[in-house]
Amino acid sequence: MMPSHRFAAFAFAALLSTFAGAAGVSAQTSASTTQPASFTLDNGLQVVVIPDHRTPVVTQMIWYKVGSADETPGKSGLAHFLEHLMFKGTEKHPAGEFSQTVLKIGGNENAFTSYDYTGYFQRVPRDQLPRMMEFEADRMTGLILKDENVLPERDVVLEEFNMRVANNPDARLTEQIMAALYLNHPYGRPVIGWRQEIEKLDREDALAFYKRFYAPNNATLVIAGDVEAKDVRPLVEKYYAAIPAQPAIPAKRIRPQEPTPAAPRTVTLSDPRVEQTSVRRYYLVPSSTTAASGESPALDVLAQLMGTGSNSYLYRALVIDRPLAVSAGAGYQGTSLDPTQFQISVSPKPGVEFADVEKAIDEVIADLATNPVRAEDLERVKTQLIAEAVYAQDNQATMARWYGGALTSGLSIEDIRSWPDRIRAVTAEQVREAAAKWLDKKRSVTGYLIKDTTTASKREEKRS
Known part of the structure; x- marks a missing residue:
C-alpha cells in the first residue's frame, strides 16, 4: 500500500505545475530580512542556508536539477x-x-517532482540535522533497487495516476491543454507520465536515470531554520563533500524549444462525472528565466489584476457586473526553466454559453492591452504581491521551497531577494504591453470541460 506521504508528494508537484484558480505568489517572491548564505563544495553541490531562529527546528531540502521535462522520450513518468x-x-x-x-x-518528510526538478525534504528538531544529512547523502549514490520492490511501486504509481488524473476530469483537461500548448517542448508531457509508458518503466530505467542525474553537481541543498552558515558548512562538508561529481552532466540543460505559435487551439473534454463546466485558457508566455527585463514582474502584476480576489477584473466582469460565472481567476507560473503559462479559468453559471464567457474574457484583455491600468489598481495589486511575500517569511519550509525552486530553475539568490523591488518598479505601460504582446490568442489553447450527458443517460437506462 502506498504511504500517505507519497500521495502528498505528487499533490505538491501538481500545485506547482497546474492552475489552482487564482494567482499565487511565485517562487521568486521571497525577500528574507536575513541574507541567506551560499557556498559551493568542490564537487559542485550548491548550498544555501536560510537562518530562522524563531523555533528550534530545521528543514533540509535537496533539489535535483532534473524533472519530467528531462526524461528520455518514451520514458514519461520516469522522474516521478x-x-x-x-x-x-x-x-x-x-x-x-x-x-x-x-x-x-517527531519530524516530517516529503518529496515532489515537477517539470524542472525533483526534491526531498525533512523538517526535524535542530539537533537531528546531522542525522538527516547522513541519510540524504547516503541515498544520493547508494540506492539499491530490486524487482520485488520496483514493480509493486510501479503499480502504486499507476494507481496514483488513476486517482489524480484518470478519475479527475479537471486534471485530465489540464493534461490535454498542456499537450496542445506545447507542440515541441517536453512540458507537454504530464509530470506523472502517460499511462502506456508508465506501465513499461522498470528497474533498469530507474537506475540509469538515477546514475545519470543524481549527483552533487546537479543538486542544490537548502537548509532553513535555527542554524547559522558557519555551523552548517562543516556538517555539509562532512556528509556531502566526499560524493564524487558526475562529469557527464552538462552545465546547462538543452531541451527542444517551442516554435512561434501560429494559431489558437481548442480542446474539449466531455465526461459524465463533470458537475461544474469550465472554460480554461492557457497562453504560452516567458518565464522569469526566459523573459526580457521587466516582463516577468509585469506578468505577475497582470495576473494579480486580472484574476486574484473579488476586485480582480475578470471576477468583476464575469461574476459581479454580469451574471455569467460563479468564479473567475488568472495565474502566472513564473518559476520555470523554459517558457511557461499564463492561465485563465472560469466556471460558468448553468445555462451560460461558453461563447458569452469567452467574449467577456476577450473584452477584459482587449481593454488591458489598449488602456493603461488605473494608478490606484496598480498600486493595490503591487502592495498585495509584496505583502504576500513578506508574510510568507513566517514559514521556513516555504522559504526553502521558494529558494530551491527558483535556483533550480535558473534564477539566483539576488533574483529572489530583489523580486519585490522589481514588482514595485512595474509601470502601467509595462502591464499594458504585457497584455498586448503575450495575451494574443495565437499563443493560446482554450479548454472546455463539459458533462457527457449521453454516457450518463445510458448509465441511467442500464440501472432502470
Whole structure:
C-alpha cells in the first residue's frame, strides 16, 4: 500500500505545475530580512542556508536539477517513478529506516517532482540535522533497487495516476491543454507520465536515470531554520563533500524549444462525472528565466489584476457586473526553466454559453492591452504581491521551497531577494504591453470541460 506521504508528494508537484484558480505568489517572491548564505563544495553541490531562529527546528531540502521535462522520450513518468523509489533504501540504511527515523524524532518528510526538478525534504528538531544529512547523502549514490520492490511501486504509481488524473476530469483537461500548448517542448508531457509508458518503466530505467542525474553537481541543498552558515558548512562538508561529481552532466540543460505559435487551439473534454463546466485558457508566455527585463514582474502584476480576489477584473466582469460565472481567476507560473503559462479559468453559471464567457474574457484583455491600468489598481495589486511575500517569511519550509525552486530553475539568490523591488518598479505601460504582446490568442489553447450527458443517460437506462 502506498504511504500517505507519497500521495502528498505528487499533490505538491501538481500545485506547482497546474492552475489552482487564482494567482499565487511565485517562487521568486521571497525577500528574507536575513541574507541567506551560499557556498559551493568542490564537487559542485550548491548550498544555501536560510537562518530562522524563531523555533528550534530545521528543514533540509535537496533539489535535483532534473524533472519530467528531462526524461528520455518514451520514458514519461520516469522522474516521478524514481522519486518513489528513492525511499527503497540503501545497503547502509534498509528500506523504511529513513522514514521511520524521521517519525520517531517527531519530524516530517516529503518529496515532489515537477517539470524542472525533483526534491526531498525533512523538517526535524535542530539537533537531528546531522542525522538527516547522513541519510540524504547516503541515498544520493547508494540506492539499491530490486524487482520485488520496483514493480509493486510501479503499480502504486499507476494507481496514483488513476486517482489524480484518470478519475479527475479537471486534471485530465489540464493534461490535454498542456499537450496542445506545447507542440515541441517536453512540458507537454504530464509530470506523472502517460499511462502506456508508465506501465513499461522498470528497474533498469530507474537506475540509469538515477546514475545519470543524481549527483552533487546537479543538486542544490537548502537548509532553513535555527542554524547559522558557519555551523552548517562543516556538517555539509562532512556528509556531502566526499560524493564524487558526475562529469557527464552538462552545465546547462538543452531541451527542444517551442516554435512561434501560429494559431489558437481548442480542446474539449466531455465526461459524465463533470458537475461544474469550465472554460480554461492557457497562453504560452516567458518565464522569469526566459523573459526580457521587466516582463516577468509585469506578468505577475497582470495576473494579480486580472484574476486574484473579488476586485480582480475578470471576477468583476464575469461574476459581479454580469451574471455569467460563479468564479473567475488568472495565474502566472513564473518559476520555470523554459517558457511557461499564463492561465485563465472560469466556471460558468448553468445555462451560460461558453461563447458569452469567452467574449467577456476577450473584452477584459482587449481593454488591458489598449488602456493603461488605473494608478490606484496598480498600486493595490503591487502592495498585495509584496505583502504576500513578506508574510510568507513566517514559514521556513516555504522559504526553502521558494529558494530551491527558483535556483533550480535558473534564477539566483539576488533574483529572489530583489523580486519585490522589481514588482514595485512595474509601470502601467509595462502591464499594458504585457497584455498586448503575450495575451494574443495565437499563443493560446482554450479548454472546455463539459458533462457527457449521453454516457450518463445510458448509465441511467442500464440501472432502470
